[in-house]
Every structure is written in C-alpha cells, then in structure tokens.
Amino acid sequence: MSEETTPAIQLPDPTKLVISNSPHIRGGESISKIMVHVLVALAPAVAAALWFFGLAALQVMVLCTVGCVAVEEIWNKCAKRAPTWKDGSAALTGLLLAMNLSAGAPWWICILGALLAIGLGKQIFGGLGFNPFNPALVARVALLIGFPSLMTSWVVPQAGKFMACDVLTGATPLGASGAAVATIHDLFMGNVGGCLGETSALALVIGGVYLLIKKLIKWQVPVAFIGTVAIISGIVHYFTGMTPTPLYHILAGGLLIGAFFMATDMVTSPMTANGALIFGFGCGLITSVIRIWGGYPEGVSFAILFMNALTPLIDRSTIGKPFGYIRVKAEK
C-alpha cells in the first residue's frame, strides 16, 4: 500500500506506446526460417550428390545457387525493389535447380537455368508468392526441351572420388525402353546416374521426413503422389509386365525429390488439405502415364508443372464448409 507514495515508482510514458491492431504477439514464424528448414532438409541429398559426383556436383550447385541469387538481386535493382536475398527463397530455388541438373552440366547451362528459373519462373509474375509454377522446374523443363541431349547425358557416379570431373555418359535408370537397368540397392543408396537430386533415395527420404516432422509440407502431397505412382505402375507391371516394379518406379528418377521437395512448394501447391490430396494424385497420375506410355523416360517435372497450373482451380473447389455453415444454407 505504501508503494503508492514511493517516488521511485515509474509509470510508462504514454506518448511512446504503440497503437496497433490485435493480435499483439506473434508466433515467431518467418519466410527465411521456413527456407532455412528446407535447405537443412536438402542437406543429406546434397551430401549424397557430392559423394557420388564429387567436385563436378559442387560446381553445378554453386553456379546455380549464386546465379539465382544474383539474377534475383539484379532484377530487384532494375525494378527498384528492396533486396530479397535474405529470405532465402532464391538460394533455395538455385539449389533445387542444381538438384535437377546433371553433374556434367556445363557452366552456361547452370547460368541459363538460373536466369530462366528466377526471371521466367518467378520475377516476371511479381516475385515470391505470385509465381504460378515451380521456378526450378520451369528452368529444368525449358532446358530439357532446348538442350535435350545435354540434359539427358548423365555422369557415371564414382563414389568417394571427389576429383573425378570427367564427363562419362552412362545409362539412365529410366531408359526410354522401359527396362530396368539398375539394381534396387543402387537406386536406394544412390549409386546410379541421373540428376544430382535423383540419386540417393535414402537421403531424399531423410530430408522428406524432416520436412514432415517440421510440418513444412503437407503429408497429403508426397503420400498421394508416390502412392498413385506405386498403384498405377503396380497394376501395369503385374498385368502386362511392360514396366518395372512399383518399388523401382519409386526409387528411380526424380519421383522422390519431386514428391518431397518440388510438388510440396508452398507457393505453387494447394493450401487446403483435400486440395493437397487431389494435387498429389494428379501428379502421380500424369507421372505414371508419361513414364509408362509417354515419349519421355521421366514425367515428374511435367506432371508437377501441369498440376501447378491447376492449383488455383483445386484450391477454389476444395474450400471446406466453415464452422456453423449448414444452418445458414438451410435458412436461405
């Protein structure tokens, strides 16, 4: 009670109080935190790529990542926008692009890819959050169509030999012939030719599980995506025998990196849980059709890009009924 008269009591200065709308506390989430988590999730796959492809892989990753950040900042400068490299999204796009290239990709492919990914894939639509398509996949598909032979000549993996930079053209696990050319064990560990991010299934699964635990991706997307591919390839394999086993389909090619890292891109996939399920199913369906009957050996990129285009439509048609909705409808 005597406190009231003690002169030491300090009252806040009302002129320095901030007035703003509720809520007055925030959860501490931020875009850069999300991006850092995804980069951490990619770490095992990056390590696997370095193990199998050595310095050649490192060169591709550095060129793509630095290239993407540089293109983003140059664009920001030209468009008189504030720098955005700190949010980490350009670096992530760069690393994902590298994971979609062969270790033998020449330097100019990497730079051109960065230009396509950030310029054509992202900034032309207004930057982060406004791009309808996954930027890294836009670049990959543009390069694949423009330079088909360069983009499909894979380097033979040489585990642990970091200095082996020679480009040796090897067989792809998902050949156009549809025949299995690698063992399941090699596919799982990563001892196969392919893009940097297509090699080790184990590393990709570890990263995917990390993302799921951190709740940064919706489980519906990878589960529906991989599940659909497994079911369709399973049916076709056991009834006609014209395609490898479902397990081979899951482990080979870009399915795992696509399902965990590319299709789950927040900006370009649906926001609702049911939408994510439909999205994943669509990706799986198109991937299977292209792989089994299409002209390209791999269809993951095309499938994801196609479903990206459908995302607004999926989002709109999967809006759930809000809490307390039924009654309102009945009254009308």
Added chain:
Amino acid sequence: MIKKITKRKKVISHKTSIIEETIEISPSTSEKIKDGVPASAPEKSNISVISRGKPRKFKGGVHPNDSKALSAASPVQDAPLLDKYRVIVHQNIGAPPEVLVKKGDEVKKGALLAKASGFVSASLHAPTSGTVTAIDKCDGPTGIRVAAIEITADGEDEWGSPFEPIADWQNAEAADLKQRVSDAGVVGMGGAGFPSHVKLSPPPAKPIDTLILNGAECEPYLTADHRLMLEQAEEVVAGAAIFARILGLKSAVIGVENNKPDAIEALKKASAKTNVTVQGLAVNYPQGAEKQLIYALTGREVPIGGLPMDVGCVVQNVASAAAVNDAVVKGHPSIERITTVTGEPLVNPGNWRFRLGTPISKSIELAGGVKYQPAKLLLGGPMMGFAQSSLDVTVMKNTSGILLIPAEQVSQYTSDPCIRCGKCVSCCPMGILPATISQAVENERFDMAAQLNVLACIECGSCSYICPSHRPLNQHFKRAKSEIMAARKKEQKK
C-alpha cells in the same frame, strides 16, 4: 431420436445423465438442434461430449506461450480506496445507460448512477460513497473520448445498495432473480460486456437445455478468472446455480482449460454436492471463444451469424457468475472486478480487485510501476486486447487484464507477400481461408470476401499470429466486415 438417447444412456456416466434428461424433456429441442450441426453427424448432436467425460477438440487453434506464470500465483488483493473514480458510462454492448445523477449529488456506494435505457443495456452503480464532481468526457478504451462520471470519495465507503439480498434464492421466483441480474448491471465480464440478463431471456422459440460457464481463460497472460475460480469457487458455483434456476435448468457445466488444474480442483470441490459439473478442456487458443467452447462441450455448432441460444446453449463468464452471486446473496451491484495487471516490464505483476473507474495509472502503481518502457499497453489479453495510448482510461466491467508488453515481443513487422503456406487455413477455428480472403480485401473485393464467409470470422487473431509473412490478416477481416455491414445497411435503406 429420443429412443436412441435412452439406449445410449446405459453406457454414459452418472454425472451427465442430468444433461441428457434435460434434452429429453423437450423433443422439439432435439429436432431443432439438429439444424445447427453438420449433416454428417446428426446422430451425435444430442449426446453431448460431456456425457463421455471427454470434451471435443475444435478444429484449428494456436498455442502461444501463455506467460501466465507472471501473475498466476499471486492471490487477489483488494485495491486501496482512491480519492477519485471516473466511471465510464457505456460499459456494455447495446445502448448506453441513462445517467440519473448530476454534478454535486451525494451518492452512497452501490447507488444507481445510470439506469439501463432499454432491454440490451446495463445499469451502472457508484463504486464508492462520495460526491459526483463532474460528468464529462475521458479517454475511452477504444481511443475515443467517452462520457464518464467522476466521483470524489468521502472515504467512508458506505453501502447504499438499491436492493436487498435474496437470502432464500433457491426458492425465489426465476423472474425475480432475472430482474436482480438486470438491476445489478451484470455484464459479460470476459471481455464482450454483453448484458447478462439478455442472455437469460431466450425467446420461447429457442428453448435452452445447456448452461455453460466460461472459465477457459485461453488468452495468454491473463489470470483473473483463474484466481477467481481458485479463491471464490463456491461463489462461482452458486452463481452458476442461480443462472440455472433463472433458465429453469437443473444443471450447468463449467469449462476450464487444463492448464489450471488447481482451479478445476477447487471448483470440483465446491460443486461436489450440486448439479454443476466441471470440465477440463484442451489447452488450445481460442478455447474460450463462445462458439468453440460450446462445440468442445456439446458438439453443437453455432450457426454463422447465430447466437448460442440457436443451439440451446447459454454461455456466461465465471466472473459474471460470481457477480450475480454477489447481487443475489449479498445484494451488491456490479461495481468491482478482478483484473490481472501483468507483463514483463512490471515490477510486481498480480491480480487485484478494482472498483470500476480506477485509472490504469493507479493499477500500474499498485504493480510497482515499470522497470523499463513497454512498447504496448493493452486492455485485455495479447491476442484480442485493445492497445491504449492513455493511462487515464479506467477499469470497466469487462477489463479482464491490463497488460504491458515489452518491445521485443512487439517488433514491428513489415508484411511480406503471402507464400500460400496454408498455416492460417489449418489454424482457423472457423474453417475459413484467411489467406484468400486477405487477398480479396487487398484488392478491395469485399463481395468476394463475403462469399468466402469473412463474416464467420471471430477475430481471434490465430491467423495473424501464425503467419510467417506477418500479414495483417485480422486487420483485413475487421475492415472487410465493417465494409460489408455498411454496404448491407445502405442496401436496406434503399
């Protein structure tokens, strides 16, 4: 429907059969309730979860750091008598009461200062005995200057309540008790300030079968209801029984978040021989939101734009229940309340019983003043409270907390573009799409916002809390709602 209930009754515990019975009494009720519940689960609607002893979990919600430890252990102290009180006239939702006193009038403690000016209005009483020295404007809680009655205390603090205690309330007429709630000026003390007697007067077309007392106190920092339930459990339970008697119900349920086990224990003890049950609830903000609370306890969904009475429920705050107990048992009108004065910058955060009209500055002095300059001063909790710019705002019937927030918690964010992560969608307790609506509002497409059910938003702020892009989602919805309501009013005039 009724047959099904009787069958299931065999497996339910004894405690809740009371609630089941009340449902059985009026078959029309059970039919009616069905409308408010999703068609997918019409069968479940009549078996309240209370009966299974396990509350439902509403969809969504967030888990902010509750910071209640600052003041939870500090017992309620009576704030010392002040020389002057400035009682804000309009303390309730609805019409402001009509001022009866004039400058120079002598008033006793509890005397009627302003009379309810309609059905949805609440009377106002003198916080202490003394003289009315001014009737003018003072800083209000929303930043607008509002009418206030200044009372200079005579130091006697002598009661002059306009009504007598109703000692034998167990046998009193429901109408008399309801009149007392109205005369005492009791309002929803959780924050809304909705006159309590209005909720106790459902139209005949809306039969009530469930009375819920809201002791969830899901807002971080606030501990006023917690201390009240702990220290005055019997009064809360008695208040619940009075509400039940007015509504003609035999039972009531008090919902308390599980982070207050001592309060749950105290209430259980106090209600052991009564028909009042206590139900622990999952700790999930906004558990104390009326619609989410009703869903957790009964499984019924209050329709969008509807009221709890549409699903046969009445929800009252625990502090309001204690105030009603005071009004009936002691014959005291609602002139004081327990308020948490808390926040990291304060020297001694705690809980005090303040008279209406106590300036915020006095409450901060009681808490020992501040160690450093806070960034924000709030009335209410950090999720839904109002930021203040003046220390002259006074304690009102709905002031549950006076909260000082340090700068590091209020770092001013620049909002980034939406990255469509969907976190707001999964945490929205009303199941709407905050991200999409926010974009519609940014483009001034209020028609689209209305189509996306922005009017269902309860402004709990969970979406803004979770958003990694720090988008002003809640602000957008408030704007959209006022724009839509204004447009509808305009249309009606045509």
